[in-house]
Amino acid sequence: MDRNYFQNFDFFKALLEALPNPIFYKDRAGYYRFCNVAFLNFTGLKLEAIIDKTVFDIAPPELAKVYDDADQSVYDEAFVQVYEARILHADGTLHDVIFSKAVHFDQNDEPLGIVGIIQDVTEKKEALREVEMLHKLKDVFLYLNQAMISYENEQELLNALLRQVQSIFVKCTQATVLELSHNDILTVLAHVGFYDSDMSDFQIPLSESFILKDFNDEFLSAHIVNDIVAFTNQGHKEVALPLSNKPVQSSLVVPIWINDKLKWIFSLDSSENNIYNETDRKVADYIREQLPLLYRIYELYLRILRLSQFDELTKLINRRHFDTLHENLFKQSLLENKQYALVLFDLDGLKHVNDLYGHQAGDAYLIAFSNWLKSAPIEGECYARLGGDEFVGLFPNVPADLLTLKLNDLRKSFEKIAIVDIPHLYYGSFSFGVSSYPDDTDNRSKLFQIADVRMYKDKKR
Incomplete structure (x- = not known):
């Protein structure tokens, strides 16, 4: 080959290495023949673990099948294919990406392989999801402000809030509102997705619950708790079994402080482990910020209601x-x-x-x-x-x-x-x-x- 060919090859290779997006090339048999540094960083693999390997060698079986089927459809359709998928990132989480793939042909229009570019849209999608969830939560609090006259007590108000919250946090399969007594004992004030009989007599010291598991800071903001089953298997009190009969694996825990006192703890539970992320935690913090205001309005409403319906001296109705x-x-x-x-x-x-x-x-x-x-x-x-x-x-x-x-x-x-x-x-x-x-x-x-x-x-x- 002439010198210009090698110069052009080196140029394009340098160009591909300089691009921030992960890029790869597979031959017709599905073996990786090239990838840039961004691809290595994204997958967390070394070059020798990728080159001359197929997707079945480097990805979990269930994902590898999806990727291979997508490659075959590129060959079948013989044009640039753009689609969304979820792939395993170097940090061990699944990322949302956009694949752009095109077939590489020889001079006889025979397919030699596939060139692919990956665009990570995880942060963008998470930002959109956060905005959407916050909008829904704002609507929930607006609705509760308008509907609070229909709730006879705070338990009814909190049950209504839980049902609304569960529909927003789609990963939440069951939830509770725990009330903290003066001696730091937790009891269930409201719940969704659990048996009433289990919740009516449930109580546990805060210090012995999974809520403060791996938590050393002051309990002022929402946080994520994982590996709950493993925690209870170490001798701690088991979490009540949900209606689904699938044990609670992870929880999004939200402290509600009112008048400088920890009054309630929301536990948004899931039967899947490691299911919540930072977006969920930040949105949950909105509940922590807004609920005390809603509760103060509700307290004021109840006070006005009592004044309008009850005799102040005898506490009988007027x-x-x-x-x-x-x-x-x-x-x-x-x-x-x-x-x-x-x-x-x-x-x-x-x-x-x-x-x-x-x-x-x-x-x-x-x-x-x-x-x-x-x-x-x-x-x-x-x-x-x-x-x-x-x-x-x-x-x-x-x-x-x-x-x-x-x-x-x-x-x-x-x-x-x-x-x-x-x-x-x-x-x-x-x-x-x-x-x-x-x-x-x-x-x-x-x-x-x-x-x-x-x-x-x-x-x-």
Whole structure:
């Protein structure tokens, strides 16, 4: 061969070595005949482990078959082929890449081999995935902000959040929200993908759980835990078996700090090991950042709700909320042809206590009666303070005559309770009147009037 040929060959070889993308050349039989330094760095293999070897010699069998099939399709179609695939990187992880392959022909248009260029798009795809997941999480928190009035307690709120989070972290096959007690014991507050019976009595000291496995720093951000089965096999408490019956292998753990206190720990679990990456961890940190804000809003909502529905002194529901509940019970009873009783209560001698001992003593009287009412062995639907010394209760499916007898008897137990407002000690009593729907009337307002008349009659006892 002439000198120009070798000069051209050396030039193109130097050019290929200078390119940052991994480049390779395979002959028609599938043997590697050339690769540049970038290809060696990408695969983590030495030159002698690649040259004169096939893809079956250097890649896992399941991946090698995919790569070889793709090579054959290049020969069959005889034009440049561009496609996405996942290949094993030198760091031991699978990377998303774009293969660009073309057939090398001789002067007779016979295929001699394939030239391939690899473009690693892992970081780009992970960045896009991160943005997409963050957008979805923002929508979740927006939805929860709007829907929080439908959740009666924080457990319902967290269960709703878990279900939404699991749909975003597609690698998460089950999840829990663990609550940390004052003595650092973890219990399950909410869960998805586990048996209720296993979660209801689950508890473990934080120090003995897998959550802090291999974790030496202050627990302030989300982190990834792998090899959980191996950890439990060393004698640590086993993780509950999920509904899938596949043991938890890895977890994305998210600490939730509220008011400088570690309140909850989210454990986004997977039955696959080493399944989470840095993108998942960074997105999980968004939950750590946003949930305390959501919870503070929810706490404020509950506080406002309590103020709007409950009497501040006695903690019973107020007149406005009682009217709503009474209306609901009235409609239900009308629809189902059922009866219920309404009872009006009036504390005896509250004005006398206020005049004699002061309003603080009167408040103690009101609180004592409210506490007794809530603990009395009588099946009331709800109790409310109407205002001043007047209270009311609803009793579904309790005959009025039996209710009257029972209240007469229970009144004696209340009259034995010593009401203490240091330095004063006194005893109280109450009057009551019972009306019944539909025996007395089928008019909701008249139920109050009838009970009121009977209550004042009882005061003259």
